[in-house]
Amino acid sequence: MTEQDIVIAGGGIAGLYCARRLADAGHRVLILEAASDRWGGRIETEDLDGFIAEMGPMRFEPTLQPRFASLCAELGVGLVPFSGPSADATVAPDEELPPEEQGLNSLQLLQRGIMLIMGRAQDDQAWIDSLTEDDYMRLRKHAQLHGQPLWAMGFWNALSAQGILSHRALVKLRDTGTFYHMIPENLNAIEWIIWWLRALKTVGRELASIEGGSARLTEEMLSGLRRHPNVTLAGGHTLLGFRPVGLGSTTLLLDVRTQSGVTQLRAERLVLALPRLPLVKLASCLPRHIEEQLDSVNGFPMLKVFLVSNAPWWDYDQPPQQHAHCMPTREVHYFRRPREDDRDGHGMVLLYMDRPSTEFWRHYVTDTQRHDRAEVDQNARIVDAFALFIARDVKRALEATAAQAEADAAAGDPIINLTDQARRMFEHMSLEEAAAHVRQSIITYGIRDWARAPYGAANHGWQPGVRSWKVMEAFKAFDFGSGARNVHIVGEAYSDYQGFIEGSLNSAEMALRTIPFPGERGGVLPDAEGGLTNIA
Structure with a gap:
């Protein structure tokens, strides 16, 4: 048996944040992370030909998300502007609308x-x-x-x-x-x-991404935790179940799978920093009134595809979302290095989507059992499909008559901003030749389907009929009849700011404010922002 003060299950942003705050307060903390070689949960940044490919979260609202902004400042993580919500200038028939x-x-x-x-x-x-x-x-x-x-x-x-x-x-x-x-x-x-x-707030449209990639947030937090004498990081350790040691006991017995087998731990407190899908697998371990509320949120099956071209057909001023309706995706983002730094002339395209577009691309994921990280350069059929969509779009735009192009522009539907070289080249190509050219220009690509295990969702939303504030109050601290309230559920899923790191941090703070200082019966951890959020 190994005795532990506090065990945190989950090495995503919520788990790492809780460990940082608890360890600084003097608690001994053990963090269990199922992955053996990757921390950060749904934060995942890949390097594709020198481009930052954010397979997980990529845009934030620092002015509306004070905990996130404060954490970035503490860690010395910089922010850079990112495109806000926008609508493609799609011309859809309006005649039958009021x-x-x-x-x-x-x-x-x-x-x-x-x-x-x-x-x-x-x-x-x-x-x-x-x-x-x-x-x-x-x-x-x-x-x-x-x-x-x-x-x-x-x-x-x-x-x-x-x-x-x-x-x-x-x-x-x-x-x-x-x-x-x-x-x-x-x-x-x-x-x-x-x-x-x-x-829709005026200030809320000022979105940002993390300079150098969102994984920097994980790296900086891990760096500090690895140096902290009160923290033990255990990668490749999966929580299988937990229960009180005995009737009315405040001590918990944890079953943990390691790379060498199953072991047991004793802990005085357990923080479940997990998305809904892993929590559902632990449902039988939870008190009935907590288990019944796990389905109060719904997971979103979001998916991302990144493709890097060594012969970009779009110009430097290509706006996002333009012609997103011409292929199965919700958003399209075009990236080029700054013109003055662009020595190789390469570019990257991001397709970012929810349902139903996810149902088109998800079949290109090769590992259908455990998609625990992005697949890079694994299935060339992704490139084949993408190239044909682009070729159709480009040829449609180029073959439009001058009158059609003028009418489209007047209606707010301009053609894609092709480079002069691409325009001259595509004008003399058939559809098949244009698709082949785009396909041959793709030098690396990646796909990430967040609907698959182990996460089951990119983020979550509250179901109709759920009073979210009551669920959050119940999840922040509960027990098995001992009165200790020593089990906590934290993370983005059951929070007041779903879809963003801010929700993870908010729910973490709610739980942390119920945890006493080591050796004390009265005082609890203060709010990181110096105030309390009342959701009662």
Whole structure:
């Protein structure tokens, strides 16, 4: 038997953050991570021909996410600008839409629907900008539509309610929106409205990515933890189950699989820093009232594809999302090195998607059992499919008549910004030749499907009918009848800021504030921001 003070299961950002805070307070901490050679959970940065390929999270809202911004500052991690939510200038038929919905792109339709649900004018940006986290909590608990609490409704249902959006508008939004609206998932209406009210803030559109890649956050945290005398990092260790040592005991007995077999640990406290899928596998170990709430969130099956070309056909000023509707994806991002630094002339394309586009690309993942990291250069059929989509798009644009091109531009649907060299070359190629050229230019590529084990989702959202604040209160600390409240669930999944690291940090802080200092009965760990968030 090995005696432990606090065991943390999960070496993602929530687990590492808890270890850092607890160890600094004087606790002895053991972190169990199932992967033997990779930490950081869903944070994953790959190097593709010198380009930073963010297989996991890649954009953040530092001005709206104070814990994330503070952690980056503490670790000396810099931030650089990233593109915010936008809509492709897709021209979809408007004739059958009501007059008030005509002429709006998908993002404008989404904002219109949200503001109508909230009883505000569509252009009331001042109200959006004035909202605080306390306001969001009040909305969670009290906002209604036609007398029904919004937490009890699905987002799709709310958008379809009388006086909100027509179904044809929702079809346009679903099919042409180059951003995550999650209508197919039909999430908790008020939670997803809050997600978008944050994103629609004037300051919220100032997104950033981590300089040098998001993995720097993991690397800096690990560097500090490895030097900390109170921390033990155990890679290749999977928590299989846990239970009290005896009836009414506060000590927990943990079953742990290692590379050499199964062992047992005793711990006085357990922090479960895990996504929903691994938690479900431990459901039988949890108290009934906790187990029953594991399905209060839904996981998103997001997927990313990166491709690097040694002969980019797009110019340096190519905006994101342009012509995303021409292939199965939700977003398209084009990267070139700064013109003054671009010696090799290479470029990278990112396809970023939710359902239904994930169903097209997921079949190109080769390891269907355990997709625990990105697959790089594993299945050339990815390149074949991508090349044909690009060739069709480019040839369509080049073969358009001058009148068609002028009409498209006037309607806000300009052709892709081809380089002069690419334009001259593609003009004389057949569709097959253009596809072959694009295919031969791809020198490396990668794919990451977050719907697969061991994570089961890229991020999570609250289900309709769930009062999120009550679940968070229950998960932050509970026990098996001993009164010790020495088990905690933390992470992005069951948080007030899902889809971002901020949610992981917020839920971690909620749990940490229930943990006493070592050797003390009264005082608990102070909030990292110097204040308490009341969700009761």
